[in-house]
């Protein structure tokens with residue numbers, strides 16, 4: 074809900090924007106720039122920092138991000154304090170998988186794709202590649218994430234319940250590709266792990282919460298998970314991304330890496346690196362690639378099964394070269410580990426003070442606790458020695474680190490060897506701040522005292538004396554630090570991290586970064602770029618300028634979410650922002666407004682070998698291939714059977730009556746026949762049960778088979794060769810469409826109204842006759858420019874010759890055709906009401922002629938003059954199976970808009986979308 078205070082602020086912010094009219098990043102750069110000291114949250118020390126801030130880009134309001142239906146806040150009573158925080162606002166999950174692309178050219182981008190565009194200038198030497206981010210994004214509607222037992226399909230068995238935890242949400246990847254031809258492409262995809270597939274098929278959560286399940290509930294839930302799924306905990310692959318040796322992986326501490334198809338981002342499978350990674354070794358979310366050898370070093374932390382800690386390496390080719398189990402403590406417990414360090418010769422693991430002790434369940438508390446009595450320590454392994462000997466070095470007290478910045482080898486004045494480690498020390502802060510309830514009060518207390526706030530800290534391990542010298546380097550609250558990856562394991566100067574907005578943590582317990590901080594370890598100073606009012610950044614990736622030698626010569630790229638104008642149905646817009654790492658004060662050099670928001674998540678990566686390694690965004694040769702555009706929907710967004718609005722009743726009744734009067738012609742594919750077969754849940758079935766399904770066959774034989782094979786090869790998105798110019802409500806045109814359904818032939822429809830339209834003019838040129846005297850329907854086949862068929866008889870004869878090996882039309886077709894001709898040409902076409910929208914690609918319309926629901930959508934497409942590919946789905950069509958496989962359900966109408974990545978099922982939703990997007 075928007076309070077009066079929020080409303081006043083919103084109004085003030087909006088008025089400011091209207092007055093200033095900041096339209097471009099160049100203007101934005103000059104908007105507000107100031108210098109101020111950063112806030113000291115602990116001991117009065119003040120870091121010198123130059124601070125630059127921006128306002129929201131006012132033009133971002135024009136970008137449509139209203140696709141996800143959602144609410145701003147969920148209830149703390151029902152979801153718990155933590156669950157409510159991490160399911161609200163921009164933590165609210167997105168439901169749709171989208172694909173969209175646009176040109177980098179600002180003006181052209183607005184014209185091409187109103188839902189995605191580039192503001193500012195992507196530097197000419199910016200490399201081709203992919204910025205990708207991942208985070209938890211629960212797939213079911215939020216009511217499934219209430220306190221366990223209150224959500225749909227959940228049962229409490231009396232041992233307590235448990236609450237949803239942010240870490241347990243399903244993984245989703247959000248990728249922005251910088252492609253040849255100055256194109257930018259955006260995609261988001263669920264990571265379809267075994268757990269994801271299992272719960273999706275079930276239609277509700279199976280895995281009970283563990284992170285927020287106290288005492289005996291933890292064990293009961295873990296056992297219930299194992300009984301139902303064979304796993305104690307859910308594998309979500311929601312924490313980090315890795316692109317290594319040509320392969321892309323989604324990572325989570327407690328599960329194996331999940332490989333994604335690097336090109337499509339589809340989930341491939343859990344990876345064992347060709348069977349060489351043992352099943353008991355989970356793969357860290359923070360592996361390190363050694364810049365000097367190209368090898369990858371990893372560790373595995375297993376909280377359940379021994380060995381609890383393992384270290385290993387991969388060759389630059391991605392093959393496992395070593396796996397060394399370190400220790401097992403089956404009854405005592407294990408230490409929670411999230412990150413580690415490497416230097417030239419050493420691998421350094423960190424045993425912080427968060428430990429897991431099964432006995433705590435008997436005491437009624439969660440087995441994972443921040444243990445004030447456990448002193449943290451570093452374990453140093455000599456990689457060259459290839460032994461499992463770990464040398465331990467104790468820290469001064471209990472400590473916790475989620476993320477290290479870097480580590481390197483050095484010597485002191487006495488010539489003694491040191492290992493220098495820099496990281497964000499937080500001493501159990503996030504563990505406490507993410508408790509299911511009571512976390513706000515705890516955070517307020519922690520912020521007031523200040524000693525547990527995440528800050529950059531340095532440890533110097535003296536390998537000769539065994540001493541560990543410690544100090545905080547900065548007092549700005551920060552997290553998710555990154556560096557220039559070329560300096561991993563070597564002494565470096567710069568790091569980049571998100572500044573935590575403590576006031577937000579105190580009030581809503583939401584973790585948000587209101588600024589990006591550049592850390593200078595040499596000068597011990599920071600430069601801060603504030604994202605602007607209501608704007609929050611996600612983890613930043615450093616991208617080196619091609620050929621650069623200086624450590625900070627490059628860019629920072631990150632998603633920044635604008636929470637301005639948030640309401641019950643609108644969670645704001647996200648931009649992909651590029652900053653010059655050497656000149657943060659100048660503000661973004663470019664920002665890309667995305668077609669869908671990116672919920673706040675976890676970690677990011679940069680993939681440099683995506684298309685043409687080494688080529689830059691504008692130096693690359695233009696790619697003549699149009700960027701492939703695809704659209705998928707989350708099976709959660711399943712269609713509702715026979716859903717329609719009150720305003721549609723008249724149209725539906727009219728369409729139903731029309732279908733009856735035409736003897737349901739076009740409802741069945743030629744030669745339709747039913748058959749009982751053994752069930753296969755991956756296939757469409759009209760009816761299924763008792764292990765059987767009703768299979769529908771057709772008699773289209775060879776000619777149709779050739780076309781269907783071609784469609785399969787292109788994932789159902791083949792652009793057909795047939796182009797039909799027709800009128801929606803004309804009897805003869807309808808007869809042609811019915812025959813196309815009977816023959817199951819896809820075609821491009823170019824709607825012509827009785828009034829002037831783009832396609833009427835096009836037809837006039839094709840026919841070489843004045844407007845009004847052209848004959849419609851008109852069909853041409855782009856395979857042969859001589860094929861231009863006019864009128865229903867010629868077209869139908871051509872279709873039967875071409876697609877049914879010369880058979881004659883059935884008696885039913887002839888009968889309805891006779892009625893169509895006899896019943897005078899009423900041609901009661903609706904007037905052309907849409908704009909002459911030029912679409913980069915036609916819409917894709919899965920439908921069949923006899924369906925009244927499809928008729929409602931078809932009417933809107935014709936009225937708006939929108940070209941569309943019709944993929945007929947009459948009974949017996951193979952496309953029913955294709956759609957089922959594509960989106961996990963079959964129902965038509967189903968519309969895909971490859972220009973925006975939007976895909977929708979419901980006729981009312983589709984009509985609303987079309988009018989919103991394409992009415993001038």
Ligand SMILES: [Fe+2]
Nearest residue numbers: 358475476676
């Ligand atoms: Fe992490």
